[in-house]
């Protein structure tokens with residue numbers, strides 16, 4: 001693996017049979033070998049991404065006291081605003097590292113599924129109400145708008161994944177009606193003072209869910225993915241393109257046929273004013289009670305027992321707390 005492949009998925013979305021086969025074949029190879037791909041032709045307008053970046057910068061440019069108004073107070077942590085150096089992604093893998101040099105806003109599902117899961121107390125934080133920042137005005141709309149765009153794209157990508165795995169195209173679709181996917185809007189400010197030893201913008205980690213969709217601006221000090229032979233490869237989408245990477249849930253689901261790859265966001269030079277950066281990620285988590293049963297390849301035995309999307313994510317979060 002020497003580069004992250006770029007795949008235009010438009011021929012699949014257009015429905016032409018030869019195009020569909022070609023896209024599914026390329027996606028299958030990338031998911032097996034790299035676990036990371038860059039996609040074009042995904043149907044989210046470049047102007048929409050640009051507008052969301054502009055509004056995100058405007059949100060993070062506000063004084064800390066204003067942003068702190070949108071901090072979570074309840075049990076659900078993946079909601080609202082979190083300041084710079086308050087969390088560590090590497091802690092999710094048991095690493096004791098300094099806190100990540102980024103600030104974030106998290107959104108959960110825009111649709112309200114609380115009534116459906118009323119009898120399942122362990123689902124409560126997954127479906128907790130959102131904290132939608134609305135300073136400057138229009139921020140909430142921009143964040144829910146991009147959530148909806150990603151939501152549509154994630155369903156399209158799961159159809160491509162199903163075909164790539166040799167399954168019926170709609171295999172994953174019925175498991176997504178009450179998904180609890182998380183949007184993370186992350187701002188990586190330029191560095192003014194030296195980081196602590198080992199401190200990164202985002203420590204090395206794998207993502208938890210089925211897949212992650214990422215939009216990013218072009219600041220220096222960016223995303224890197226680790227190759228099987230231990231090198232760190234920069235992930236550099238062109239403007240308008242998106243990055244897609246697999247999470248641990250998809251590796252488990254595919255019986256380890258597809259890989260959830262370690263990645264990190266490195267620190268730029270101190271004082272490099274061109275290093276301010278945004279990324280907007282969407283972490284795909286199917287319905288809380290969706291069964292995640294291994295899909296072994298021909299002749300393979302299942303490596304893991306069946307679980308549910310909710311139990312899988314809860315276990316990952318519990319492990320990250322044990323490590324912290």
Ligand SMILES: O=C(O)CCC(=O)C(=O)O
Pocket residue numbers: 184186202207214216222223263264265278279281
């Ligand atoms: O900012 C990025 O490019 C990636 C961030 C990331 O890997 C994450 O939030 O899980």
Ligand SMILES: [Fe+2]
Pocket residue numbers: 205206207212263
């Ligand atoms: Fe990640």
